[in-house]
Amino acid sequence: MSGMRSLPLLLAFALVGCAEVGTAEPPTPRQASATPTLAITSPTAGETLPLLADAPRTLSISFDVTDFTLREPGTCLASEAPCGHVVVHVDGDACNADGADFNAAGAGSPVGAALLHCPESAGAHTFTLTLANDDRTPWTGADGAGVTASVAATTEVPSLYERLGGPDSIRGFVSAALGLHVLPDNRINAYFHNGDLDLSFIVDCLADQLGEAAGGTEEYACRSMLEAHAGLGISPTDFANFVADVEEAGLYGGVGPADVAEVVAILESTEADIVEDPGGDNSLYQRLGRRPGIEAVVDQFADALLADLSLSPFFVPDGGTGPVYNARTGLCITRLICAIDGPCDYGEGTEPELEGTPCLSMRDSHVGRTDPEGNAIALAHFGRLADLLVQELDAAGVPPLDQELVVGALIPTCCDIVGDNTECQALFDSVGVDLTCDGG
């Protein structure tokens, strides 16, 4: 549209210019007949320049324009003609974003060309600037010719290390990934919510590892991946969840998607040394569906427990001072099952719900407990509670052998839970397990 508008405007300027020749009037600000010029001042021909360490992989192109008013698209005034902006093409249309028919546009020097969409960001490229009308159509003079300038130059992509912003940004990224994405992620946080885990040490190690792999000067000096993860029984799903959390942290933290993809590729290269349980079925913990699976069973178990007439009185508030089954109780039972052969260290929990007091031992949580009528925990209660747990494991589709593994792991706790240890001894003898309550 403004292309169509500009010709009459130019003519008008020309007429005014003619009329003013030889008069005492001041000259018009611009020689209407002058043809705009456009010259690229940077990069210069054949020069090699680094791209910015930003997501679009920008190269700044500086240029000079004469006899043309530069304005943001759509903001030219009729009196400013010829007016418009500069449109950038890189390698013709090879570097346009999907669906666009140009690479970039700008109303002043420098203008940023984005090389992210080129088949290769680094290498030889031709940068072409074109003067465009307000509506982005190419500006053309009275003779129908447009105004363009081109330069051939070579670009270099900064290292991933630079693109991630150097050491402090990388540490910040890793720290956010572990602290804000992995720790709250129930799918895998059982590995990280143990008191003996030094999270800030792992952050330091991971930051060095990533820094080194990304091209920085860091030297990774912590344990090898094989050594650090030996015995953890990590499955491919754990691994994928961990990587997805780091990926999410990058994207949330403003790291460009292409750079996040490179970080992901670095992490993924370690998979063979980290995953120990390729089928995700070596441990009860994995087969139960990791923490989310265990939690689901424990939630159902809690409902059944509180609906049970013989057990619920032990858990009902006693004038406001007695015990209740709450989120902490559920979490501790979850940790107990997770600790059978999974990553939880039962009494070392650091989940925020525990408010700094790790789950108590079976003895400390049950010794001296009675219902409101003063009845101690008896073997019948213990057996009933175990039955309810089996019932919920069964309802969740846990196969009988795994149900037995859970119950088998809990049976020894009888001595610490049931007031009268001789009852437990009788239980052990009746099911044929070689256990002895050590008194207390």
Ligand code: HEM
């Ligand atoms: C994706 C690639 C991964 C990388 C690059 C990585 C890197 C690291 C590093 C550098 C350490 C510290 C080494 C040291 O203590 O000397 C570490 C420790 C640890 N990682 Fe990973 N890790 C990855 C995946 C995972 C996954 C998927 C999990 C579990 C879901 C996990 C759980 C742990 C745990 C629990 C430790 C502490 C071990 C201990 O202190 O004994 N890691 N990891």
Ligand code: HEM
């Ligand atoms: C296999 C058997 C049992 C297991 C594994 C078990 C496990 C647990 C765990 C993990 C806790 C939470 C500890 C903490 O908060 O630090 C707990 C608390 C408790 N348990 Fe048990 N328990 C069992 C049997 C029983 C029985 C038979 C009774 C009573 C009939 C009972 C009554 C209680 C009560 C009243 C609490 C305190 C609830 C609270 O304040 O959180 N438990 N138990």
